[in-house]
Amino acid sequence: MNRRGIALAMVMTMLGLLTLMTTAFVAINHSNFGLLNASIDQENATRACYDAYAYAHYALENNKRWGTDFSTLPPAESADVASEMNIVVVDPNTLQGTLKEPDGSLSRITFTLTVINNLRPGGAPVARGGFPTVAPETCYIRVVGNSTGLERRLETVFATSPLFDSSALASGYIDIDARNSLTFDSLDKYRNTVRANGDITVPDGVIANRVHFDWTADPALNALPRKGMLWSKGAIRSGPTDLSLAINNPQRQQFENHSKGFVANNAAKTNNIYDLGFDDFKMYDTTPQVDIKPGKYVFGTATYDVNFDYQQLDRFGNPATDFLGRPVMGNTTRGISFPALIRMENGVAQEMWVKDGTVPPPGAPLPGALNSTILSITPQQSAGAEHQIADGIVRLTDIAVNPSTIPAGTSATIDIEGADFNVGANTILNVVGDFAMTSEVGTNPGPGLHRDVEAKLHLGYDVGAAPVAGQLGAIKASGTLTVREVDGNGALVANSDLTMQAGGQVSTDPNIGIALYGNRDVIMDPAGMAPADIGTPGAIVDSKFKGLVYAGRNFEMRKPPPAITNPSSVDIEGALVAKRGNIWIDEATNVKLTYNPIFLTKLVKDRPDDDIRLERQSFNLN
Amino acid sequence: MRRARGHTVVEMLVSLALLSALGMVLFFLFSTGTRSFRMLLTRQGLQAEARRIAAVLRRDLVLTHYRSAGYLNRVDATTGEQRDGMIFVGMDDWSNTADVTRFDSNLRPKWNRRVIWYATSRESEKLSPRGDRKLGQLIRKVVDTGPILFPLPYTAFGPMMASPQASTNDFKVYSRNVVMFGAQLDPATETVTAHLVLRERSGTAPTGDKQIVESFEVFIDTHPENTWPAL
Numbered sequence: 001m002n003r004r005g006i007a008l009a010m011v012m013t014m015l016g017l018l019t020l021m022t023t024a025f026v027a028i029n030h031s032n033f034g035l036l037n038a039s040i041d042q043e044n045a046t047r048a049c050y051d052a053y054a055y056a057h058y059a060l061e062n063n064k065r066w067g068t069d070f071s072t073l074p075p076a077e078s079a080d081v082a083s084e085m086n087i088v089v090v091d092p093n094t095l096q097g098t099l100k101e102p103d104g105s106l107s108r109i110t111f112t113l114t115v116i117n118n119l120r121p122g123g124a125p126v127a128r129g130g131f132p133t134v135a136p137e138t139c140y141i142r143v144v145g146n147s148t149g150l151e152r153r154l155e156t157v158f159a160t161s162p163l164f165d166s167s168a169l170a171s172g173y174i175d176i177d178a179r180n181s182l183t184f185d186s187l188d189k190y191r192n193t194v195r196a197n198g199d200i201t202v203p204d205g206v207i208a209n210r211v212h213f214d215w216t217a218d219p220a221l222n223a224l225p226r227k228g229m230l231w232s233k234g235a236i237r238s239g240p241t242d243l244s245l246a247i248n249n250p251q252r253q254q255f256e257n258h259s260k261g262f263v264a265n266n267a268a269k270t271n272n273i274y275d276l277g278f279d280d281f282k283m284y285d286t287t288p289q290v291d292i293k294p295g296k297y298v299f300g301t302a303t304y305d306v307n308f309d310y311q312q313l314d315r316f317g318n319p320a321t322d323f324l325g326r327p328v329m330g331n332t333t334r335g336i337s338f339p340a341l342i343r344m345e346n347g348v349a350q351e352m353w354v355k356d357g358t359v360p361p362p363g364a365p366l367p368g369a370l371n372s373t374i375l376s377i378t379p380q381q382s383a384g385a386e387h388q389i390a391d392g393i394v395r396l397t398d399i400a401v402n403p404s405t406i407p408a409g410t411s412a413t414i415d416i417e418g419a420d421f422n423v424g425a426n427t428i429l430n431v432v433g434d435f436a437m438t439s440e441v442g443t444n445p446g447p448g449l450h451r452d453v454e455a456k457l458h459l460g461y462d463v464g465a466a467p468v469a470g471q472l473g474a475i476k477a478s479g480t481l482t483v484r485e486v487d488g489n490g491a492l493v494a495n496s497d498l499t500m501q502a503g504g505q506v507s508t509d510p511n512i513g514i515a516l517y518g519n520r521d522v523i524m525d526p527a528g529m530a531p532a533d534i535g536t537p538g539a540i541v542d543s544k545f546k547g548l549v550y551a552g553r554n555f556e557m558r559k560p561p562p563a564i565t566n567p568s569s570v571d572i573e574g575a576l577v578a579k580r581g582n583i584w585i586d587e588a589t590n591v592k593l594t595y596n597p598i599f600l601t602k603l604v605k606d607r608p609d610d611d612i613r614l615e616r617q618s619f620n621l622n
Numbered sequence: 623m624r625r626a627r628g629h630t631v632v633e634m635l636v637s638l639a640l641l642s643a644l645g646m647v648l649f650f651l652f653s654t655g656t657r658s659f660r661m662l663l664t665r666q667g668l669q670a671e672a673r674r675i676a677a678v679l680r681r682d683l684v685l686t687h688y689r690s691a692g693y694l695n696r697v698d699a700t701t702g703e704q705r706d707g708m709i710f711v712g713m714d715d716w717s718n719t720a721d722v723t724r725f726d727s728n729l730r731p732k733w734n735r736r737v738i739w740y741a742t743s744r745e746s747e748k749l750s751p752r753g754d755r756k757l758g759q760l761i762r763k764v765v766d767t768g769p770i771l772f773p774l775p776y777t778a779f780g781p782m783m784a785s786p787q788a789s790t791n792d793f794k795v796y797s798r799n800v801v802m803f804g805a806q807l808d809p810a811t812e813t814v815t816a817h818l819v820l821r822e823r824s825g826t827a828p829t830g831d832k833q834i835v836e837s838f839e840v841f842i843d844t845h846p847e848n849t850w851p852a853l
Contacts, residue, residue: 619847
């Protein structure tokens with residue numbers, strides 16, 4: 001072989017090597033690019049799924065009927081959506097979309113969005129080929145994202161849920177001072193939460209162990225090491241300890257171990273609380289309503305002087321005569337007291353009701369023992385006589401004697417002697433203006449209230465009877481509503497403040513849901529109670545409500561007067577809501593707040609679309 | 623014919639010096655290039671490993687229920703590094719939502735397994751002779767428990783993390799380069815955070831007395847999507 005042959009062989013060898021290297025380089029690059037593209041396509045398909053899901057969720061939140069029939073709906077509801085994606089209708093349940101590039105051109109990323117909207121209440125399950133059966137009051141969404149043939153599938157289900165999801169909810173702070181114990185319970189299998197957008201302050205659960213979570217919805221739940229949660233956008237304090245600490249801080253863990261609940265402070269998002277309007281209650285559409293006049297209905301003891309002519313008896317019991325043989329006559333004035341109810345407006349008495357026989361008509365005998373020296377008496381009532389009662393004056397001519405029902409035809413009855421005001425079964429008393437029912441204070445001797453005139457409000461049952469399950473009575477005032485003791489089944493609703501000046505027990509029906517509603521403040525203020533009241537039969541010190549307790553602003557439970565040291569408890573089952581304000585319970589002995597969705601579910605049913613609250617039930621990405 | 627003149631000694635020495643210098647430069651460049659290449663490979667390897675871990679862990683967490691999540695803080699006795707463990711509920715098969723044994727009528731998953739992610743300490747590295755003995759393994763273990771009625775934390779999972787070989791349950795080693803694995807829960811946002819630091823040797827420094835190591839640190843923040851009812 002000559003030198004040229006050697007050179008050729010070397011050149012060929014080198015060329016072969018170079019070819020091999022180039023081929024390997026290209027192959028490896030191709031493989032890398034393939035992997036890279038597959039990875040990018042997977043990311044793109046996932047992005048398509050999330051984008052379409054976000055679009056569907058947004059659309060559904062704005063229109064709960066969205067997806068029931070795409071053939072009659074515009075495919076894109078806003079310019080924002082149109083700038084992000086191009087959407088076309090495939091069939092009444094299906095949309096097909098293509099994501100847009102930043103310059104507005106169509107990308108290679110597409111998606112197919114299928115919606116089976118069965119949110120309408122009372123519907124039947126919807127079975128559609130290739131899809132899971134969609135239960136009533138749920139909405140199924142499937143998105144198949146595609147990027148250059150690579151697909152990912154996202155499935156999710158939304159369902160209607162109670163308007164309120166916690167035993168206590170406040171836009172501001174929650175401050176509960178329970179001197180003995182504070183218990184958060186739940187009759188829901190999934191929810192046991194207390195939420196505030198402000199701070200939460202509870203009694204000492206770190207050392208004194210005064211805070212407890214229960215979960216009586218199920219024994220298995222109640223046996224769990226963690227049963228509930230305090231959730232706050234601000235800080236969470238337990239007695240003197242600020243629990244806004246690291247998640248593994250010993251004090252925080254001690255609180256969680258003792259209370260058996262989680263602490264979630266400084267939450268990143270705001271908890272939006274549903275704004276329940278005064279006219280939103282369906283209960284008023286189906287229940288008979290009767291109107292009563294507004295004002296302050298005051299139970300009290302009316303006293304006034306009656307002037308009497310009398311004839312005297314002699315020592316033998318015969319009518320006495322003077323030396324001329326004429327009967328010995330005299331005249332005297334005697335005070336008469338009788339239980340009465342007076343309706344006041346702006347401090348002026350408008351009407352008064354009294355019990356039969358308590359005010360003797362002219363010529364009638366005076367009640368009570370007669371003076372042995374008096375033969376007979378004749379009250380001399382005159383038109384225009386004035387009687388002081390409570391903080392007003394009523395004239396005799398205004399007295400309507402013994403209309404035990406006010407006004408005629410309504411189901412509100414009054415037992416004046418017992419100072420009972422009863423709202424009859426399945427009746428709503430509708431008051432245009434303010435309504436107050438209180439007792440006369442100050443005109444009676446002795447400290448505090450006089451038990452004989454303690455005004456009691458009974459809901460849903462008549463005088464002398466007992467509450468009957470399912471028989472409801474309610475008072476709805478377009479202004480303020482003020483009562484003292486209250487018990488029974490039904491609701492108290494005020495478009496302004498709702499004030500209770502003593503304890504109370506109100507249970508509502510799950511089909512109604514609302515127990516107490518004040519579109520401004522809901523206040524429990526037992527300041528007027530005196531030690532003599534405590535322990536007296538019929539006196540209600542504790543507060544126990546079953547149903548939704550809703551305050552448009554603040555819920556306040558003020559402490560009793562210092563003289564009252566008896567234990568008092570607060571027990572609310574349903575939900576306690578302070579829409580725009582705070583929840584403040586001051587110096588109660590025991591407080592128990594139990595979440596019970598049964599009182600909150602009916603608020604959602606048959607309501608306008610925008611009032612339905614949706615919750616995502618599941619999420620699956622394959 | 624004129625005889626060709628040879629190179630002088632000086633010329634030879636100069637040439638040799640120049641060639642040596644050139645050779646040293648070439649060697650230095652080659653050495654540096656090789657080291658950089660190895661560093662690059664190591665770094666890419668760590669990143670790929672972290673990405674793979676993140677993808678699997680994130681998918682596990684996206685599909686789980688936040689309130690089922692629990693964690694144990696553990697510290698490696700030798701290095702003092704965090705080697706936590708976390709546990710949450712999962713399901714063996716998510717592919718068919720029409721499967722009524724795994725999904726209810728609202729497609730809520732019927733949880734049937736616990737998923738555990740944990741990093742081992744140095745002691746359990748004896749069966750893993752490769753690599754730095756101070757590093758731990760990152761293990762994903764699944765324990766098929768049957769139906770889990772309520773997705774709440776299972777705290778007594780410490781023994782399950784003792785040694786992967788001691789268990790017959792399904793497990794997979796996702797990394798043998800774990801310096802640190804930290805788990806954190808944020809109940810306010812219902813977010814699970816995993817903090818992972820990986821490390822691997824990529825050679826020795828030019829002086830030969832110092833190891834060159836590459837580290838890669840990643841935070842994996844995930845909001846479990848099946849957290850119903852939501853906060």
